[in-house]
Amino acid sequence: MLLIIAVALLGWTLYSVFCLVGNIRRIQKIGIPYHVIPCSPVNPLWILLEPLIFFILGLLPFEFGRIKHYGRRTWQFTDKAQSHMRMGDAWAIATPNEIFVYICDADAITDIIARRADFVRPIELFTLLNVFGPNTEGADWQRHRKIVAAPFNESLNSFVWREALTQAQSMLTTRATAGPSGGLGTDTRTLALNVLAATGFKRSTRFQSAQEAQSEDPRSYAQSLKTVMLNTFLIMLIPPSVLKFPIFPSWCRRAGEAVEDFKQHMLNMFNTEKTLLDQGKPGTGTLMSSFVRESTVDPKSNKTVLTLDEILGNIYVINFAGHDTTAGSLTYVLFLLAAYPNIQEWIAEEIRTVFPNPDRDTWDYKEAFPRLKRCLAVVLETVRLYPPILALPKSVAPQSTSLRLPESNRTIVLPKGTVVLPSLLAAQTHPKYWPDEPTTWNPRRWIETSNPTDATTSTPEDHLAGEEIMEPRAGSYFPWSAGVQNCAGRKFAQVEIVAAMAAWFREYRVRPVREDGEDFEKAQARILESTNDSYQLLVMQMRDPDSAKFVWEQVE
């Protein structure tokens, strides 16, 4: 038995070395600098064992190439534009399975995003997302996208606005009464989940602190969704039916059950919508109504436009894509604002000007949102430095394809199957596109004054009215991706975070609670350090946003 295992291991190692050498030769033919790592950082087993592998690697007296840096899934987060500054606008990583080519040339990135037939989404890298139903690309993706994107309109955004104001107000009341306390990460997750459930699926939920939520039925819609979202990675790696086996600890079994509970809630919603539509009624006007309408049989082709599995898959993707991303961004926003009180004052000036009346019921989305440019600048700057998604992989689909790199005035030829990555965080922090302290969080960089007024005579209203959001160069900023495959929920997220900021900062300020002997600078450095202590589960997020303590102080 041991001999069979040893032979299999040796065979696998030799095969990996053979593939790796082949991939190195292919990169040498492309003619770009490269690094070699012995295992693909997107291999699920590698991801699962990452902490153990890096612990063992840390004990070794030598290093395999640059594996300690490039072997981590999140290496881009610490690297930012460093590798591109060292190796130029195109360089590669060779692994036994894939060649990853990183590109940081704004025009070339725009080209990659536009050439959808040449650079396709490698859905084999996204198979983990197929928990409730299939993920798609090509013609199938187009069919889904039309249906998924349809309900993301201004009427939904106005709903998001209202719900986010209500949830943020409740969060503020809870926190202001609690006094100095932690748990901010849990609060922002609750807020984001409640906004998503209410606007997308008409499941209005009252904001509850972590303690209150413990008493809620774990099988309710909100609680099962919360459990699914908190355990997404586990659920994607181990089938939920297997997770329910008694050999697993209770929290794993609960995660497996939550998938079934959530599926049952979605099926109930599906049936309710279907009954309403069958009765000739308009449906509840949610994302589910839109999907159910499309699940009917097309009389021309006699085919169902969306199958039930596809509907469940889409709902999962929206929940997954819309929850962690927005919750994480809200958390970064609050930490960064706590670290930069001057920016709190800067946005508060705008919020008070836009809303002279403190009564939130009078705050109208259509009238106010376009005027909250400083608040939007905070969102844009936060996802510039802390994007939830670090990489937007594309795979070369034809036999080979050429890519022009205008900045270094050359063209490279990429073989079929190469994974090409527009370097999102590198482009967003490269000094060639962001010359002014590119790695410092500074929302003011987003504001241009189109019509400078005389500071001594103009009113704050005049001054604010002259402010415009700066338009970054195409290909140098794409946290929501770009082109036709961009994020369907971009404005949803922006409206939600801006509304929450307006609700919080008109009358309140958030301050870090100082630890023993700390002055403000030390507290600020500690808070910024926790934003940089981030990791990637499915999207980037702070490792421990709950332990830092904050206090909310009323200023008016």
Ligand code: HEM
């Ligand atoms: C800060 C917040 C957000 C960021 C930075 C973000 C970013 C992204 C990115 C980069 C993609 C493209 C992924 C790829 O091409 O592989 C994407 C796709 C998507 N996002 Fe978002 N997202 C955010 C919030 C949301 C929200 C709130 C929703 C919905 C409520 C949402 C729904 C989607 C959907 C449905 C897709 C798939 C689009 C498609 O394939 O056609 N996102 N998002």
